Amino acid sequence: MNRDDLTLESLVMIAHGIARHFGNDCEVCIHDLQADDLEHTICYIINGHVSGRKLGDGASKIVLETLEALNKGENVSDHLGYRTHTSDGRILKSSTVFLKDESGKYRFVLGINHDMTSFINVQSTLNNILENFDAKDEDVYGQIPLSVNDLLENLIEQSVKLVGKTPTLMTKDEKIRAIKFLQDAGAFLITRSGDKISQFFGISKFTLYSYIEQAKTVDD
Incomplete structure (x- = not known):
């Protein structure tokens, strides 16, 4: 043992x-x-x-x-x-x-x-x-959560609550703020989370990765 x-x-x-x-x-x-x-x-x-x-x-x-x-x-x-x-x-x-x-x-x-x-x-x-x-x-x-998928859903809901707007009404900076929350919460450790998050915020995967990099310079 x-x-x-x-x-x-x-x-x-x-x-x-x-x-x-x-x-x-x-x-x-x-x-x-x-x-x-x-x-x-x-x-x-x-x-x-x-x-x-x-x-x-x-x-x-x-x-x-x-x-x-x-x-x-x-x-x-x-x-x-x-x-x-x-x-x-x-x-x-x-x-x-x-x-x-x-x-x-x-x-x-x-x-x-x-x-x-x-x-x-x-x-x-x-x-x-x-x-x-x-x-x-x-x-x-x-x-x-009952599953990692449920956890990701919960985190996305919390990111929207943090900003106080639906994704269609968010500015670029507000989306970066929401994505920073998701990054700090470990959301991107979940398999294929990038696909779901980019789709939810109405942005491409390329834009998502760009926002993730920009989020690193945003103060809490």
């Missing part, structure tokens, strides 16, 4: 402990950051009914952002107690922890998604459980 196997085995034990502690409404999943295909990063999951995901499903937005940050040589940090939601509107309290292998490289992501919907209805008696539950983070991490 190699060291990665030992690390994963330890994470699986931790995942079972968390799920057992919080019950069936708490999903715990493990993403493999070295997976060959972003469509299949989940290498272990418990209580997948919470988000509707299963073993072998793809990356979430936060995992995609992490991969993009690592590609740029940037540091990443854990995200704890932020708010997400499912496709059917249930509200989750989520935490994401990044783990390194023996060589010091980030290898696995431990994700916790606890369905808080029933707790919210009796929030006054459950303040300790909901401590640090920050609703403003929902705009950052949004809906947990």
